[in-house]
Amino acid sequence: MTSPLPGRAAGVSFGARLAAAMRTHGRLCVGLDPHPQLLTDWGLTQDAAGLEVFCDRVLQACIGRVGVLKPQVAFFERYGVAGMQVLSQVQHQARAAGLLVIADAKRGDIGSTMAGYAEAWLNPEGDFGADALTVSPYLGFGSLQPALDAAARHRAGLFVLALTSNPEGQQVQLAQNAQGVTVAGQIAAEAAAASIALGQSHTAAGSAGAEDPRAGAALGSIGLVVGATTAGLAAQHGIDLAAGRMPLLAPGYGAQGAGAEELRAGFGESYAEQVLVNSSRGILSQGPDPDSLTRAIELAKTDLG
Ligand SMILES: O=C(O)c1cc(=O)[nH]c(=O)n1[C@@H]1O[C@H](COP(=O)(O)O)[C@@H](O)[C@H]1O
Numbered sequence: 005m006t007s008p009l010p011g012r013a014a015g016v017s018f019g020a021r022l023a024a025a026m027r028t029h030g031r032l033c034v035g036l037d038p039h040p041q042l043l044t045d046w047g048l049t050q051d052a053a054g055l056e057v058f059c060d061r062v063l064q065a066c067i068g069r070v071g072v073l074k075p076q077v078a079f080f081e082r083y084g085v086a087g088m089q090v091l092s093q094v095q096h097q098a099r100a101a102g103l104l105v106i107a108d109a110k111r112g113d114i115g116s117t118m119a120g121y122a123e124a125w126l127n128p129e130g131d132f133g134a135d136a137l138t139v140s141p142y143l144g145f146g147s148l149q150p151a152l153d154a155a156a157r158h159r160a161g162l163f164v165l166a167l168t169s170n171p172e173g174q175q176v177q178l179a180q181n182a183q184g185v186t187v188a189g190q191i192a193a194e195a196a197a198a199s200i201a202l203g204q205s206h207t208a209a210g211s212a213g214a215e216d217p218r219a220g221a222a223l224g225s226i227g228l229v230v231g232a233t234t235a236g237l238a239a240q241h242g243i244d245l246a247a248g249r250m251p252l253l254a255p256g257y258g259a260q261g262a263g264a265e266e267l268r269a270g271f272g273e274s275y276a277e278q279v280l281v282n283s284s285r286g287i288l289s290q291g292p293d294p295d296s297l298t299r300a301i302e303l304a305k306t307d308l309g
Pocket residue numbers: 035037076108138167168169170229230231255256257258259260282283284285286
């Protein structure tokens with residue numbers, strides 16, 4: 005048996021860890037979105053106790069089948085301190101079980117405030133330490149610099165909102181400057197440059213893992229969020245998704261209506277190596293029966309190829 009790839013503690017970048025996880029388990033990322041209605045549908049109480057049972061069942065279905073879990077922080081925050089304790093617990097359990105955790109908190113603020121958020125969500129020693137965080141660049145891409153610094157320090161990743169899956173996002177994201185470049189296009193270009201620079205700094209620091217033959221080709225550690233429902237807009241508006249081998253987190257598959265064909269067509273050549281597809285309600289609505297949950301996961305994995 006080959007020994008597992010060295011992990012984050014050995015200095016392996018997020019992009020290398022993600023590429024390895026996708027090679028082993030495929031491109032499905034299970035979204036841990038405990039909607040209140042789902043708790044009720046699963047026969048659970050709408051409180052932290054219900055949340056804890058829900059998360060445990062989802063985690064058990066994911067272990068050994070899925071490489072990445074994306075908790076949606078809002079559904080924990082709404083239950084206050086007790087809800088956030090459940091989030092902390094499930095993140096630690098998932099990471100201990102070998103899953104990568106993307107905290108979907110969509111943080112975005114200025115200067116030292118952004119540094120505070122980034123430390124909270126990316127320091128692996130912290131209560132909410134995740135492997136990666138979703139961030140909003142709509143205070144200006146440069147406002148993310150403290151998060152980029154934290155990602156470098158903690159061998160973590162960022163997913164920068166570029167072309168979100170909701171139709172109203174296009175009002176901002178497809179606005180064009182005098183040269184006809186869209187806001188999303190500018191964000192994608194700046195994220196690619198940041199991802200390449202981060203990769204070079206890891207290499208200069210002699211990171212383990214990325215050069216390990218078991219790792220194969222790594223992905224960048226700074227990625228984009230591009231909706232499954234909106235990916236086709238990238239090519240239409242000249243937005244380069246291939247630059248920097250960025251990981252592309254694609255929510256919108258399943259419950260929001262996008263299917264595998266739409267994903268393949270929308271992402272084109274980037275689909276094969278770079279796209280990580282999130283499904284939350286599409287999987288979770290099949291619970292609480294453990295066999296139904298695992299069947300939904302396996303079906304989605306096969307569908308996504
Ligand atoms: O950043 C995200 O994950 C995200 C970005 C986006 O553009 N659209 C989007 O749906 N999401 C998140 O992805 C998940 C989608 O959930 P389902 O529609 O139930 O699969 C939710 O947690 C959303 O907050």
